[in-house]
Amino acid sequence: MFWICKDKKIEYGKKILIMGIVNVTPDSFSDGGDHYSVNDAVECATELERDGADIIDIGGQSTRPGHTPVSDIQEWQRIEPVLSALKGRLNIPVSVDTYYPYVAQRALEAGADIINDVSGVVSPEMAEVVKGCGAGWIIMHNGPASPEDVKEFFENSIKECERLGVDKSSICLDMGIGIGFGKDYDENMTLLTNVCEYKINGYPLLLGTSRKSVIGAGSNQDNPKERIYGNIAADTAAIFGGVDIIRVHDVKNEKQGILMAQNMKGYVRL
Secondary structure, eight states, X not given: OEEEETTEEEEOSSSOEEEEEEEOOSOOTTTTTTTOSHHHHHHHHHHHHHHTOSEEEEESSOOSTTOOOOOHHHHHHHHHHHHHXXXXXXXXXXXXXXXXXXXXXXXXXXXXXXXXEOSSOOOHHHHHHHHHHTOEEEXXXXXXXXXXXXXXXXXXXXXXXXXXXXXXXXXXXXXXXXXXXXXXXXXXXXXXXXXXXXXXXXXXXXXXXXXXXXXXXXXXXXXXXXXXXXXXXXXXXXXXXXXXXXXXXXXXXXXXXXXXXXXXXXXXXX
């Protein structure tokens, strides 16, 4: 199975894909300011690729609870220099984390392959951008959720994309784990432990729990940068449930857990 992202055909289903995070922000909850300069962001991206990332995801705006939104112009001013500096330096697809059609259009023209859209809305404007560039589109559920809500959102989003003429092979789905995306601890844990209920055949499913508060609460770890082991446990449950892509900060260490979970899954007796 392939996820089509411009001229990239990303195979999924055979192995778990790892998306490495590069936050070009001063205020992200766990790494705000760590890669705010262009040089630091480029160094982070290239290191993540060396460590085994299959995709790099660049974000110019924090989505932590209580964050201060930035305009589309401000977001693009943060992302553009990093995209420019990375041209020709990566051998893997690049995703840009944005819900602004303006930023998406500019980013795809500048070399990005995927739009990671956390808005929770299938907007006609973003659909036109994605469709016009043939880009990959990650569509995320955003808001409080029962298991039925997430499945229904995925099904309705697929129908809306079809109505808007978006190629189904360009779509990836994301449950939207996190307090910043409107879900409390119980809702997040329910989603994490029942991934198989939200998996829709023919669409890659992405999981993004890296360093989030649900991991901190579940593993009794206050420091976001020390939540690696809790994350590996969550990744394992999600992999057994059928997730295809895992979005992480710490590729080097979490890759071990992801590989082990993938290999164990192959030995499960159904």
